[in-house]
Amino acid sequence: MKYLILLCSLCTGITSHANPYGDTLLSNNPNSASYILNMADSLLETKDSIQAAAYFLKVDPYTLLGTIDDMAPDKLNDIFDHYKISQTGRDLYTRKFMACYEAAAKNEVYQTFKRMHTEDQAIRRAIDDAPDSIARATEWQKMGEFDSVHRIYVLEYLKKHNKWPTPEDGSYLAYILVWHDRLHPERYLPLLYKAVVSGSAEAIWYNNFVELKRDKAMGMQKRLTYPNKVAIDVSSLINDVYPSKSIKLVDKALKEHCPVKDIYFVFYSQNKATFEKALCTKHWATARTLDDDSAHMELYRHIDKMCTPKSFALDYLPSDFKKPKLIMYLFY
Numbered sequence: 001m002k003y004l005i006l007l008c009s010l011c012t013g014i015t016s017h018a019n020p021y022g023d024t025l026l027s028n029n030p031n032s033a034s035y036i037l038n039m040a041d042s043l044l045e046t047k048d049s050i051q052a053a054a055y056f057l058k059v060d061p062y063t064l065l066g067t068i069d070d071m072a073p074d075k076l077n078d079i080f081d082h083y084k085i086s087q088t089g090r091d092l093y094t095r096k097f098m099a100c101y102e103a104a105a106k107n108e109v110y111q112t113f114k115r116m117h118t119e120d121q122a123i124r125r126a127i128d129d130a131p132d133s134i135a136r137a138t139e140w141q142k143m144g145e146f147d148s149v150h151r152i153y154v155l156e157y158l159k160k161h162n163k164w165p166t167p168e169d170g171s172y173l174a175y176i177l178v179w180h181d182r183l184h185p186e187r188y189l190p191l192l193y194k195a196v197v198s199g200s201a202e203a204i205w206y207n208n209f210v211e212l213k214r215d216k217a218m219g220m221q222k223r224l225t226y227p228n229k230v231a232i233d234v235s236s237l238i239n240d241v242y243p244s245k246s247i248k249l250v251d252k253a254l255k256e257h258c259p260v261k262d263i264y265f266v267f268y269s270q271n272k273a274t275f276e277k278a279l280c281t282k283h284w285a286t287a288r289t290l291d292d293d294s295a296h297m298e299l300y301r302h303i304d305k306m307c308t309p310k311s312f313a314l315d316y317l318p319s320d321f322k323k324p325k326l327i328m329y330l331f332y
Contacts, residue, residue, distance in 0.1 A: 026206050031199040033063040040083060049084040056083040057093055061100040066172030069121070073098065103168065109157070113170030116150045116177055137300045137312045144314075148276075150177040155187065164195035171195070175205045183272065183316065185209040220266065220315050230257065230330045234265070234299070238278055238326050242295040250299075250328070251306065257332035258307035264329045265312070268319035275316040278324070 036058050043052035056079075064079070065071050076097060080090050104110045123143045130136040154174050157165065165174045178188055188209055195201030230253040234243040243250075254260065267275045300312065309330075319325070 026193070026196050026203040032196075032202055033059055034202050034204060037063075044083070053083050053085045053089055056085065057089050060167050061093075061097040062104070062167035063172070064097070065100065065104055066167070066170065073101065100168075107168065107170075109165070110168065110170045110173075112153065113165070113173035113177070116146075116153065117170075117173040119146050120150060120177060120180075132304060133308045133310075133312060134297075134300050134304045137297070140312065140314075147177075147180045151181050154178050158188075158191055162191070164191045164201050166200050171201055175201070179205075179208065182212060185213040189213070220264075220317055223264070224266075224329065226331060228257075228332050230332075232328045232330070233325065234328045235324070235326045237265075237296045237299065238267075238324055240295045242298055247302070250303070250330075253330050254303065254307045257330065259332075260307050260309040261331045262311050262313065263303065263309045264331070265314045266327050266329060267314065267316045267324065268321050268327065269316070269324035270319065270321070272316055272318070274324050 036055050040052045040055035040059075043049075043055060068075065073094065076090070076094060080093075085093065104114075123139060123146055127136055127139045127143065130139055154177050157174070165171045181187065189206065192201055192206045192209065196203050196206050230249075232243075232246050232249045232253065234246055234250075236243045236245075267278065269275055303309070
């Protein structure tokens with residue numbers, strides 16, 4: 001059952017307790033869903049179904065609501081069967097679940113996080129199902145818009161409340177939304193640390209951001225050390241101007257190296273605010289269809305006709321350039 005797999009995915013990546021906000025990882029709080037589910041599954045493997053059931057019955061129903069798509073009462077029986085829950089346990093847990101289920105339906109913050117989470121997952125499925133690279137680029141633009149709106153909402157929540165959302169307010173859903181903010185893991189570490197210690201967040205969330213912080217400085221730079229690539233300046237796209245002066249270089253690279261593995265557009269500027277401002281301009285933010293007339297979509301169509309790459313991507317790197325630059329890297 002796919003939602004049992006989702007539950008078990010909480011139970012990985014657990015390491016020893018360490019100092020906050022640094023480059024070391026946290027162990028799970030014994031009251032956390034990850035710890036409880038890990039114990040329940042381990043006991044199932046040893047055929048101790050009585051203790052496995054006892055552990056599962058400690059799981060906060062908000063964990064199920066947050067980790068299983070469209071979780072509803074009619075899905076409980078499959079989960080009960082998996083953990084071999086007795087009828088008495090089923091009745092007790094069902095009442096507990098229904099109380100949370102009904103409370104979540106009335107909680108405005110939870111419902112906002114839930115709606116955003118639904119948008120988040122739907123746009124990523126659309127990218128996976130896109131028929132070609134142009135369609136993927138179109139959906140990717142939409143994803144950027146959704147991610148920006150979702151990120152701002154979570155950051156405003158954190159600033160207002162000075163704490164990570166509780167399970168009742170959608171702790172897991174909030175994590176999924178901000179996990180896409182790969183450039184700023186440090187934004188979330190202090191409040192996540194406190195939430196893990198208190199048991200209202202999972203250690204693996206904190207650990208994922210710690211590891212992302214470790215890799216952030218090296219990520220794109222490391223990719224750019226890959227030797228089989230061609231770099232072409234397409235900075236005119238920043239102002240929605242087709243890179244006519246560079247198109248011969250693009251064509252030459254595509255003809256010589258097709259099939260192309262990936263195409264990365266790297267935005268270089270002295271601060272990330274310039275990049276984020278550029279993404280909010282009309283020709284970047286509103287590109288939604290294959291026949292969109294923006295310059296970057298025109299370039300996507302041109303590339304796709306000649307040699308469809310596996311993926312398009314856009315990233316930011318700080319630089320000392322006086323003016324922002326957009327460099328297209330073709331990896332082959």
